[in-house]
Amino acid sequence: GLNVNIESSDWPAEIADNATSLQIAAAETVDRLSLIFGLREAVLSAASTFERQGLGAGMVEKIRTFDSTEGQRVQCQIEGNEVEGEAVGISDAGELIVDIDGARRSLRSGEVEFV
Numbered sequence: 001g002l003n004v005n006i007e008s009s010d011w012p013a014e015i016a017d018n019a020t021s022l023q024i025a026a027a028e029t030v031d032r033l034s035l036i037f038g039l040r041e042a043v044l045s046a047a048s049t050f051e052r053q054g055l056g057a058g059m060v061e062k063i064r065t066f067d068s069t070e071g072q073r074v075q076c077q078i079e080g081n082e083v084e085g086e087a088v089g090i091s092d093a094g095e096l097i098v099d100i101d102g103a104r105r106s107l108r109s110g111e112v113e114f115v
Contacts (some may be wrong), residue, residue, distance in 0.1 A: 002039070004022065004033070004035070004039075005020065005021035005022065006021055006022050006023060006028075006030050006032060007021055007022075007023045008021045009021060009023075009024060011070075016048070018024070022035070028098045030098075033087035046059075046061055055093065055094050059094075060090065060094055063094060064089070064090050065103060067087075067090055069087035069096060069114075070087055070088065070089050070090075071086065071087065071088075072087050073086055073087075073114065073115045074096075074112050074113065074114060075112070075114075075115045076107055076110055076111065076112045077099065077110050077111070078098070078105050078106075078107055078110075082102065083100050084097070084100070084115060085098045085099050085101070085105075087099075087112075088104065091106055093106075094108075095107055095108050
């Protein structure tokens with residue numbers, strides 16, 4: 001999934017220190033239609049690259065540059081069990097690596113929440 005805050009500025013207290021929006025970051029009004037088409041093109045381009053090359057080192061490195069979970073406490077489900085631990089990075093296979101009481105586990109897909 002993808003969530004983009006476009007114009008928001010009124011944040012719940014628990015995220016107010018870290019939250020932002022495109023309007024705040026760009027210091028101007030964001031054209032929603034242009035944003036949607038730009039995102040669409042970026043996703044289609046990444047999907048096309050993935051279909052041609054697989055999840056090669058270049059794509060994994062790009063994913064790692066956008067990883068906002070590293071070093072954060074997270075809660076997720078791994079093999080049907082709800083677990084809490086520290087996100088430690090992205091594996092070469094593109095999985096989220098979570099340290100749970102000293103044991104590293106990989107999450108291929110699912111929901112991750114910051115705790």
